Amino acid sequence: MNHLAAIQVIIPLLCAPLCMLLRWRTGAWLIATLATWATFGVSLVLARTVILNGAITYDMGGWPAPWGISYHVDILSAFVVLIVSGVAALTLAFAYKSVQREIRPESLRAFYALLLICLAGLLGIALTGDAFNIYVFLEISSLSAYALIGMGQRRRALRAAFQYLIMGTIGATFILIGIGLLYSLTGTLNIQDLASRVEMIPTSTYGNHTLITAFAFLTVGLSLKLALFPLHLWLPNAYTYAPSVVTIFLAATATKVAVYMLLRFSFCILGQRFVFEQLTLGNILLLPSLAAILVASLVAIFQYDIKRMLAYSSIAQIGYMTLGISLNSHAGLSAGILHMFNHALMKGALFMVMGAVAYRTGSVYLSDFRGLGRRMPWTMAAFVFGGLSLMGVPLTAGFISKWILLQATLEAGWWPVTAIILLGSLLAVIYIWRVVETAYFNPRHEIEHGTEEAPLSMLLPMWVLIGANIYFGIDTSIPLHMAERAATILMSGGTL
Amino acid sequence: MNIGAHYNYWVAIFLMMTGFYVVITHGNLIKKLIGLNLFTTSVFILYISLAKVKGGTAPIIAPGIEVYSNPLPHVLILTAIVVGVATTAVGLALVLLIYDRYGTIEEDEIRLKDDSL
Amino acid sequence: MELIIDITLLTFLGLTALAINRIDKLFCIIMLSGIYSLLCASLFVSMDAVDVAFTEAAVGTGIATVLLLSTIGATDTQQRSAPQRPLFALLVVCATGAILVYGTMDMPAFGDPDAPIHHHVAPRYLEMSQQEVGSDNIVTSILSSYRGFDTLGETVVIFTAGLSVVGLIGFRGMQKFGDRQRAAGITQDDMGKHLVLRIVIKMFIPLILLFALYVQFHGDFGPGGGFQAGVIFASGFIFYTLMFGLDAAMRVVSPRTLSYIAALGVLTYGGVGITTLLMGGNFLDYNVLRPDPLQGQHLGIFLIELGVGTTVFSIMVLIFFAFSSRKGLRQ
Numbered sequence: 001m002n003h004l005a006a007i008q009v010i011i012p013l014l015c016a017p018l019c020m021l022l023r024w025r026t027g028a029w030l031i032a033t034l035a036t037w038a039t040f041g042v043s044l045v046l047a048r049t050v051i052l053n054g055a056i057t058y059d060m061g062g063w064p065a066p067w068g069i070s071y072h073v074d075i076l077s078a079f080v081v082l083i084v085s086g087v088a089a090l091t092l093a094f095a096y097k098s099v100q101r102e103i104r105p106e107s108l109r110a111f112y113a114l115l116l117i118c119l120a121g122l123l124g125i126a127l128t129g130d131a132f133n134i135y136v137f138l139e140i141s142s143l144s145a146y147a148l149i150g151m152g153q154r155r156r157a158l159r160a161a162f163q164y165l166i167m168g169t170i171g172a173t174f175i176l177i178g179i180g181l182l183y184s185l186t187g188t189l190n191i192q193d194l195a196s197r198v199e200m201i202p203t204s205t206y207g208n209h210t211l212i213t214a215f216a217f218l219t220v221g222l223s224l225k226l227a228l229f230p231l232h233l234w235l236p237n238a239y240t241y242a243p244s245v246v247t248i249f250l251a252a253t254a255t256k257v258a259v260y261m262l263l264r265f266s267f268c269i270l271g272q273r274f275v276f277e278q279l280t281l282g283n284i285l286l287l288p289s290l291a292a293i294l295v296a297s298l299v300a301i302f303q304y305d306i307k308r309m310l311a312y313s314s315i316a317q318i319g320y321m322t323l324g325i326s327l328n329s330h331a332g333l334s335a336g337i338l339h340m341f342n343h344a345l346m347k348g349a350l351f352m353v354m355g356a357v358a359y360r361t362g363s364v365y366l367s368d369f370r371g372l373g374r375r376m377p378w379t380m381a382a383f384v385f386g387g388l389s390l391m392g393v394p395l396t397a398g399f400i401s402k403w404i405l406l407q408a409t410l411e412a413g414w415w416p417v418t419a420i421i422l423l424g425s426l427l428a429v430i431y432i433w434r435v436v437e438t439a440y441f442n443p444r445h446e447i448e449h450g451t452e453e454a455p456l457s458m459l460l461p462m463w464v465l466i467g468a469n470i471y472f473g474i475d476t477s478i479p480l481h482m483a484e485r486a487a488t489i490l491m492s493g494g495t496l
Numbered sequence: 497m498n499i500g501a502h503y504n505y506w507v508a509i510f511l512m513m514t515g516f517y518v519v520i521t522h523g524n525l526i527k528k529l530i531g532l533n534l535f536t537t538s539v540f541i542l543y544i545s546l547a548k549v550k551g552g553t554a555p556i557i558a559p560g561i562e563v564y565s566n567p568l569p570h571v572l573i574l575t576a577i578v579v580g581v582a583t584t585a586v587g588l589a590l591v592l593l594i595y596d597r598y599g600t601i602e603e604d605e606i607r608l609k610d611d612s613l
Numbered sequence: 614m615e616l617i618i619d620i621t622l623l624t625f626l627g628l629t630a631l632a633i634n635r636i637d638k639l640f641c642i643i644m645l646s647g648i649y650s651l652l653c654a655s656l657f658v659s660m661d662a663v664d665v666a667f668t669e670a671a672v673g674t675g676i677a678t679v680l681l682l683s684t685i686g687a688t689d690t691q692q693r694s695a696p697q698r699p700l701f702a703l704l705v706v707c708a709t710g711a712i713l714v715y716g717t718m719d720m721p722a723f724g725d726p727d728a729p730i731h732h733h734v735a736p737r738y739l740e741m742s743q744q745e746v747g748s749d750n751i752v753t754s755i756l757s758s759y760r761g762f763d764t765l766g767e768t769v770v771i772f773t774a775g776l777s778v779v780g781l782i783g784f785r786g787m788q789k790f791g792d793r794q795r796a797a798g799i800t801q802d803d804m805g806k807h808l809v810l811r812i813v814i815k816m817f818i819p820l821i822l823l824f825a826l827y828v829q830f831h832g833d834f835g836p837g838g839g840f841q842a843g844v845i846f847a848s849g850f851i852f853y854t855l856m857f858g859l860d861a862a863m864r865v866v867s868p869r870t871l872s873y874i875a876a877l878g879v880l881t882y883g884g885v886g887i888t889t890l891l892m893g894g895n896f897l898d899y900n901v902l903r904p905d906p907l908q909g910q911h912l913g914i915f916l917i918e919l920g921v922g923t924t925v926f927s928i929m930v931l932i933f934f935a936f937s938s939r940k941g942l943r944q
Contacts, residue, residue: 003890006896010887010896013769014887016769017880018880020776020873058895060762060895060897061758061759061761061762061896061897062894062897062900063758067737067738067759069760106783106785107780107783110779111780114776114777124766132763133763135576136575136766136767137766139579139582139583140766140769143583143586143770143774143777146587147776147780150590150777150781151781155594155598158590159598159610162587162594166587169583170532173535173536173539176576177512177539180543180546181716183730184728184730185729186730187729187731187734188733188734189568197729208719210718210720213712214716216716501723502717502722502723504723507627509710509717510630510710513706513709513713514630514633514634516705516706517703518633520702520706523697524637524693524694526681527639527692530642531634533646534630534633534649541656544656544657544660544662544665545723547660552726555750556750556751556752556836557743558749565660566735568730568755569730570662571755571756572763573665574668574752574756574840577668577673578672578840580672581774583774584677584680585778586774588684588936589782590781592684592687592939595688603697604697
């Protein structure tokens, strides 16, 4: 039992080389699927253990922190791990046919191995209690993500991957500088140890220059990684041209893990008081968040490539998460954390719809959706439900997090912000409606040959996610409980 | 605050920023990657400067030596160097394929070719 | 004296960086970036970071330069476009640099023995690592034992790079190269025609491989270890390829075999971790491998260094193969 935290990361990490050893191509998919489901199982047990017994600390190599690297799993880590591994398990179940269509057969094994490595990297970031280990696993996940995006069919995928590689590496290097500055002040890399030693740093009236600079570099680096407006430029291309399966996985997980890092660094290392009262992170995040919600939603309305439209919508949704953080209140933080979960559910489902449509029609332009309401009824129904969740209609998961966020803004007395959130939802109605209208009310072209419903292996994971969207919209107690407890831990500086 | 105490950091910062400048201004993809290398390698200098102890020696235990430089940043940078070369390799692989499919490795020409479609 | 060396090296670094920015012949830039790495390595030696210097020299000056050269061999050798938005960029860069300089204000002075980083975590490594891990080289102790999990991550990073190149370029592309060469009647590269080069390289290759093995197994006592050894061993192979052609090199070891070796290397590392788990310790806790903890540490470090070495060697060669096979595509 006590090795769970380590096993969580080791499974996908070591199954990746296994994929490469096989000669049998379907075997790679099988190993990857089994590995992700095992990972998901472990994450369920881990979450249960953490909820019941509190945080787990695990010393890698048996060396106690701060000398060795130790894993520290609190409820926030367990929550993020649950999201990432759950989405991965469903994505792999979905992947088989889609990948067969979109990836060259000779690259299949490398593809699945990279997917597993990316998963391991994201899990490692969420679980580790060591600042430098975060950097290492961040690079593991990013490096595999660059390659996965570059494996898209169109040549623009290469350009998108290269752009992401440049921006992502700049972001990671900024984070590396930030960690280095923190280390120079404290002499330690362990997150808890860092927190206690950062508190003890003597400050002058203007604060400690090095600490402020470390904060600045970490924030900018992480904002690049989480695609905070206006540092989001890599995201639309990357999500649009990546293979369908990669988009599903990354859209539902990668940015959430970046948000997690932001929370971890600002609340658990630098301390809420320092970050919010002295450096006003709240104000720094507020404007980009609101701009993201408005501008990205507006841009989404004018997209004809629906994958790209959803990518812009993701930027807007990230805005909701950072908005929750910028409120600097328990309610705002809970809303932000819960939205990580709910956004993974809806974007996972919506991008699976894109994968299914691309599988049948070859592309996902708006015009491809004509008549799909009749020809792919299950797929399009999933789109409608996912879209409803994205807008935040009651009885869907999307409603819950937006509702809590609204309450949090009202609590803070930020009326204009409340209005902007509502406006953002209204814009979501418009861009989702365009697709729904085309699918259901535009007759199909006569020349177009018939398209049948997507295969069951795609519909099943898609509808599991839609089911989750509805289930967690009606009974949200488990994720909400976890999000609220995570928020409590963060507000108290991560010591609980 | 004296200049002599921090010159090493400042030169490292100057080098980092030169690399950063190369990355953001130059449109040639290979030059961009070299700029990125310059940027990250200069961050390594910053880390290793932190580790230096005046009068110390390399952290390999030997009889008669009392003062060693701090080995931990060395370990971190070993890892970071590997990450750097891995990034370069992936970047170059992308450059090769971009050249294959676009016939150029200049950013603006690539953009032109995409937009003209 | 140290100060003079330091200042000289830093000046050269600055000049090289500026030159890289100005020059637009890619070949020159690549050479300069190799020089930059070499200067960095020298600087690292003067700052006591011998292991880092070793790696930087092998990677920055060696592998990275070779990869860059084979890329321009297959693409373009000249930068054509002028800098974009130089003023805006200058503004961003100056602002970032200014913030960093501001940040150094409260940093401990260079070389200050009283700085916090020398007093919190590091002393235990310096004082106890010989009793706890048993290696003279403290960097090796930390790298492979105290922070062994980071090093597993590092190995995976290299493996990922290899996978990415395989996934993007593909084995088939590499093997086609040999067929094309045979079809065109080319049996060796141009360089193979120079008698002096041929003989010198033939003499050097065994020495390089031997040196790599020395570095691999001597990491406990001096600078070096699996990573550096892997790179050096790979460079021996790269030499061979340059001389006798890609086709011949691929017959010695095929890209697919290389990918298997790399996977096995990662699994060796992970396998040590799993074994320690099964024997009742934490992940990568080598103490449990043998009844005597020190022997356990020794065995564990030996095995994981072996894993690192094989992975690094095979991935480096694999990437080189993939890149140089593109060159044939253009001809």
